[in-house]
Amino acid sequence: MEKLHTFYYFLDLAGTFAFAISGATAARERGLDLFGICAIAFTVACGGGIIRDLCIGAVPPAGLTTWYYLATSLVAAVMTISLFPLVQKINRPVILFDAAGLSLFAVTGARKVLFFGHNAEVAVLLGVVTAVGGGIIRDILLNRIPVVLEKEIYASAAFLGALIVVAGNYFHWLTMDWLSVIGLVVCFLLRMLALRYHWNLPVFSNEKTGTEDKS
C-alpha cells in the first residue's frame, strides 16, 4: 500500500495543480490583477476541501494549514501569468489532471468524513462538495452561474465516485483502499467518456407547456 499512498500524493498535487490552473486561467481572462489571480487559483484548489472541513469540524481546514497546497496554487498562478502560451499547449494534460483531481477529491473527501465518524449521507454529500466546491466558488467570485450546475457530467461523476466508496464501506464489500481505487477509476472514466462523447444530463426546456413563463 506504500506505492498506493505515493500515487495518491501525486494525484492530490496534480489535481490541486489542475484546479489552480483552471482558476487562474478564468481569472486572467476576466482581467483580474496579480492578487486576484493568485486568490482565485488557491480558492478553486482548496475551496471545496475548506467547506468540507468546516462542516465536519476539522478546523482549521487542511487547505489553510498545509503549505504545499498554497505553494502548488501559487506555482500554477505564476505559470498561468508568465507562460500562458505554454499553459494553453498543456490544455490536454490539464483536462486529464482536472478529471484526476475531481475523482481523487471526491474519494478522499468522502473517506475523510467517514474517518471522522459521520454517517453515509454526510460522506457522499461532502465528497461531492470537496470535488466541485472550489469550481462553484470560482464562478460565484467571477460573477457567473456555476458551470457544474449547468451542463456536463461533472458533479454526477464525483457523486458516483463518492457513492462507491461510502456504499462499499457500509456493506463491507472490500477494504477501503480497494474501494477508493474503484471509485477513483469509475469517476475518472465517466468524466473522460462524458467529455469525449459530449454526454450531458438532461435540461428541461420551457417549450413543453405554454404556461410556464407565468410564474
Added chain:
Amino acid sequence: MEKLHTFYYFLDLAGTFAFAISGATAARERGLDLFGICAIAFTVACGGGIIRDLCIGAVPPAGLTTWYYLATSLVAAVMTISLFPLVQKINRPVILFDAAGLSLFAVTGARKVLFFGHNAEVAVLLGVVTAVGGGIIRDILLNRIPVVLEKEIYASAAFLGALIVVAGNYFHWLTMDWLSVIGLVVCFLLRMLALRYHWNLPVFSNEKTGTEDKS
C-alpha cells in the same frame, strides 16, 4: 404538547418542501441540468440551517445528517421537473408553505441557538439566517441580487418571529412552546398580509439630492 410536536414536524417538512420547490423552479427557469436543479432545491431548503449550525458549532449540520431533508428536496425537484404544470397550479399552496417554512425556520432556528447556550443577539441573527439564508444562496448561485434584500417584508417577518421567541424567553414571559406558537403566527400573518396588500420596506431613491451620483 405531543400534538404540537407532530404539528412542528409537519410544518418543517412542508417548509422544506416549499423552499425546495422555489429553488427548483428558479433553477429550471435558468436552464440548469438535472443535477443543478436538485442541488439548488436542496441548497434553498437546507442552506440557512447549515450556516446556522456552522456558526454555533453544531457539526456536521443537521441539513447534511438528516435523510428526510434531502429526500424531501429531491421529491420537490423531481416534481418540479416532471409535473411542472401541476407545480404551477399549486402555486398558492406553495406560497402558503413558503410563509409557513419562513416562520417555522425563524422560530426553530432561534430556539436551537438558545438551546446551545448562546446569547440573545446570536439567536435573533441566526434565526433570520436560518429562515432566509437558503434563498440568499439560491440567488447568489443563480447570479442575481438576493430578492430578500431588495423588496417585500420577508426577512423582516422572520426577524420579528425570532425576536418574539428570544425576547420572551429572556424576560420569562411564557413557556418556550407558547412563545414559539406566537412567534410563528405573528411571522406568518405579517408575511401573508404583506403579500396580500403589497407592503414593502422603504427604498431610498437617488432622486432626493443632486449630489449622490458622484461617489
Added chain:
Amino acid sequence: MEKLHTFYYFLDLAGTFAFAISGATAARERGLDLFGICAIAFTVACGGGIIRDLCIGAVPPAGLTTWYYLATSLVAAVMTISLFPLVQKINRPVILFDAAGLSLFAVTGARKVLFFGHNAEVAVLLGVVTAVGGGIIRDILLNRIPVVLEKEIYASAAFLGALIVVAGNYFHWLTMDWLSVIGLVVCFLLRMLALRYHWNLPVFSNEKTGTEDKS
C-alpha cells in the same frame, strides 16, 4: 499599553463604521430596501471576521456575539440612509477609516489566529480574509466581481500587515504589541500611498499573444 488598547478599541469601532458605511452606500445605490441596506452594512463590517472565526473554530463568531459591532453597523446604515449628503461630505474621513479598518482587521485577525495556537500560514491567510472578506461578500451579494480582486493595492496591503505580525512573532523580533503597531502602520501607509499615487498590481492583458482567446 493601556493607552494602546484604548487606541485599538477606537480603531476597531472606526474600521467597523467605515466598512459599514461602504456597504450601506453600495447597497443604497443598488436600490436595496431598508433591511437590505442594514444587512449589507453588517455583512461588510463583520463578514471577514465571521469567516475567520468559523475557520479557527471560535464559535459563535465574535461578530455575532458582540452587540456593539451590530450597533455600529446599524448606526452607519441609518446615517447612510438619512444623512446621505453628509456621508458624501465625509468621504475623505471614510476612506481614512477604511484604511484604518483594513490595517487593524489584518493585524488583529492574524493575532487572534496565533492566539488560538494555529500555524503561521493560517494566521497570514486568515488575517487577509478578516480584512477583505466583508468586502468580497458585499460584492457577491450585489452581484459583481469583487473589487479587491480586480484592482488597487488593498488585499496586498493587508497581506503585508499580517505577514509582519506573523513573521515577527515567529522569529521573535519584537513583542507582539510592537509588531502589531508596525504591521498596522505599514499596511495603512501602503494603502494611503497606493490611493494617492494610483498604484495598482499588474493586470495581464490578453494582447501579448495572439493565441490566448482560443481557450
